[in-house]
Amino acid sequence: MKEFLLSRLGHDNTLLNEIFNKIDPITQQILTRLDRYERWELVVISVLMTYVGMRFRYFLLDLDKGLWDYMKKQVFKLSKKLPFLNAKIMSELDKTKHGLEEDILKSNKGELFVQKLPSLGLGIDKTLETIEQKYVKLNDLNWKNGAVSGCVYGADDNLTLLTTKVYEKFAWSNPMHADVFPDVRKMEAEVVRMVCNLFHGDEDSCGTMTTGGTESIMLACKAYRELAYSKGIQRPEMVVPVTAHAAFDKAANFFRIKIHHVPVDPITKKVNPKVLKSYINSNTCMIAGSAPNFPHGSIDPIEQLSKIACDYKIPLHVDACLGGFLIAFMQDAGFKLPLFDFRLPGVTSISCDTHKYGYTPKGSSVIMYRSTEYRKNQYFSAVEWPGGIYVSPTFAGSRAGSLIAMTWATLMSIGHEGYVKITKDIIDTTRYITKAVEEIKELKLMARPDVSVVAFESSEFNIFRLLDDMTSKGWHLNALQNPSGVHIAVTKLHTLPGVAERFVNDLKSAVKDIMSKDDRQLGKVAAIYCSTQSIPDKSIIADVAYLFLDACYNTKDKPIANGSGKH
Numbered sequence: 066m067k068e069f070l071l072s073r074l075g076h077d078n079t080l081l082n083e084i085f086n087k088i089d090p091i092t093q094q095i096l097t098r099l100d101r102y103e104r105w106e107l108v109v110i111s112v113l114m115t116y117v118g119m120r121f122r123y124f125l126l127d128l129d130k131g132l133w134d135y136m137k138k139q140v141f142k143l144s145k146k147l148p149f150l151n152a153k154i155m156s157e158l159d160k161t162k163h164g165l166e167e168d169i170l171k172s173n174k175g176e177l178f179v180q181k182l183p184s185l186g187l188g189i190d191k192t193l194e195t196i197e198q199k200y201v202k203l204n205d206l207n208w209k210n211g212a213v214s215g216c217v218y219g220a221d222d223n224l225t226l227l228t229t230k231v232y233e234k235f236a237w238s239n240p241m242h243a244d245v246f247p248d249v250r251k252m253e254a255e256v257v258r259m260v261c262n263l264f265h266g267d268e269d270s271c272g273t274m275t276t277g278g279t280e281s282i283m284l285a286c287k288a289y290r291e292l293a294y295s296k297g298i299q300r301p302e303m304v305v306p307v308t309a310h311a312a313f314d315k316a317a318n319f320f321r322i323k324i325h326h327v328p329v330d331p332i333t334k335k336v337n338p339k340v341l342k343s344y345i346n347s348n349t350c351m352i353a354g355s356a357p358n359f360p361h362g363s364i365d366p367i368e369q370l371s372k373i374a375c376d377y378k379i380p381l382h383v384d385a386c387l388g389g390f391l392i393a394f395m396q397d398a399g400f401k402l403p404l405f406d407f408r409l410p411g412v413t414s415i416s417c418d419t420h421k422y423g424y425t426p427k428g429s430s431v432i433m434y435r436s437t438e439y440r441k442n443q444y445f446s447a448v449e450w451p452g453g454i455y456v457s458p459t460f461a462g463s464r465a466g467s468l469i470a471m472t473w474a475t476l477m478s479i480g481h482e483g484y485v486k487i488t489k490d491i492i493d494t495t496r497y498i499t500k501a502v503e504e505i506k507e508l509k510l511m512a513r514p515d516v517s518v519v520a521f522e523s524s525e526f527n528i529f530r531l532l533d534d535m536t537s538k539g540w541h542l543n544a545l546q547n548p549s550g551v552h553i554a555v556t557k558l559h560t561l562p563g564v565a566e567r568f569v570n571d572l573k574s575a576v577k578d579i580m581s582k583d584d585r586q587l588g589k590v591a592a593i594y595c596s597t598q599s600i601p602d603k604s605i606i607a608d609v610a611y612l613f614l615d616a617c618y619n620t621k622d623k624p625i626a627n628g629s630g631k632h
């Protein structure tokens with residue numbers, strides 16, 4: 066190399082000569098040292114070193130957070146293994162498990178679990194009677210009067226009548242067999258087209274129906290991962306605002322996509338496009354924004370995200386799962402919004418839940434794409450399967466045709482004007498509640514509500530105490546964390562006469578109560594959220610959360626004795 070450079074740049078290049086004069090002794094030294102090794106040894110050593118180096122690089126790439134966070138977590142994990150601590154943690158987990166099981170048993174109201182099939186079937190009448198007498202009575206929360214945030218978005222008796230009648234006709238249908246059930250095949254295509262039209266998709270726009278927002282989001286992530294693979298990206302990464310729905314984390318986990326959570330503006334709770342851009346690299350397979358996000362109800366700046374998507378030629382998913390059926394009608398209802406849909410050239414997919422503000426029964430959502438090129442990557446095929454050439458559009462194999470038919474029927478029966486009217490009522494109610502919250506000086510809005518979610522915090526008291534108090538007044542609100550807060554997602558049920566007024570009055574009197582009393586003990590939910598935020602190893606929180614899931618599936622009629630040590 067030395068000869069090559071000198072011949073090219075001239076033997077009298079003084080700078081080059083000087084450099085080589087410095088380097089030469091060093092290379093000589095290295096060479097004499099390497100003389101001790103055989104050639105094959107040198108080859109093996111370099112291969113090994115490259116391998117270890119690459120592993121370390123991938124290890125760093127795969128870390129969710131930095132190396133420092135990883136080490137803290139490891140130390141915490143190891144210390145959990147110390148006999149003393151381990152025994153303590155086990156006994157705490159045991160206590161929690163015991164408590165959770167007791168809660169479940171209490172809510173069974175003395176009814177024992179069915180453990181086996183009845184040897185003689187109950188028949189129609191007795192079965193219905195059993196449901197009425199032993200199960201329906203377990204529900205205490207009156208969600209029909211608007212006591213619950215989100216959850217049930219609008220269940221009027223007409224819709225119940227309509228959907229159950231439709232269910233009757235389609236209970237046995239399955240769109241997997243499009244040849245047997247052309248009716249639901251046509252209905253699904255029409256639902257997707259109607260929703261694409263709401264979001265200004267052109268003729269190329271397309272999509273599928275899914276069982277819910279989580280499936281819609283995960284399918285889009287899966288599609289973009291395939292697209293990245295086809296471009297030679299081996300370790301795809303996604304960049305989403307930290308306020309994006311947990312379904313993106315689920316997709317990242319299921320499909321081995323690294324996820325970057327971009328912090329949002331502390332005042333608006335919207336992602337800052339410039340900050341988001343700084344997370345993009347050559348492995349980025351998609352970016353996303355929410356319209357609106359679940360925690361604080363603000364809409365990310367989709368117009369700027371679209372511009373970034375175009376500049377970097379990266380797909381952009383807009384999560385309109387929650388508010389899709391509101392934002393699509395807000396303009397017609399007289400409310401202004403920036404653009405959020407396929408009118409923006411960078412938007413490549415949109416998820417929109419029909420089972421939220423579309424008012425269809427649960428198990429229904431739509432995932433839309435700008436063109437079939439994207440949707441193709443969502444599909445799955447197993448063309449050599451002995452059972453036949455297998456293709457499926459979504460996660461499921463067999464699907465409920467009844468859900469498609471009920472969705473189709475709900476959309477058709479409410480119609481455009483119907484949705485505009487409900488949207489207006491909901492946004493008006495949201496603004497009424499927003500104004501009331503602003504007037505309570507101990508409370509602070511966490512963000513300006515763009516659509517139907519009002520989130521608030523307090524610098525005067527622990528906000529989770531307010532959650533507790535509202536729960537005891539019969540309200541079911543959502544707890545938020547990082548930072549702590551409480552929100553209500555306003556639904557059609559809150560637009561019923563007197564509901565919003567009752568909410569505001571209860572909120573005022575709860576705040577007054579808290580301000581006038583000394584600190585009392587926190588309720589369960591509040592206590593959990595207060596204690597978990599400082600633990601570095603979040604796996605222990607997951608352990609407790611999983612205990613809750615376990616308890617939901619528990620069918621023992623007596624709690625297991627405390628301290629059994631089993632999990």
Ligand SMILES: *Cc1c(COP(=O)(O)O)cnc(C)c1O
Binds near residue numbers: 310
């Ligand atoms: C509800 C929701 C989803 C998806 O939730 P599912 O429970 O699976 O329907 C996704 N994003 C946002 C913003 C949501 O509110």
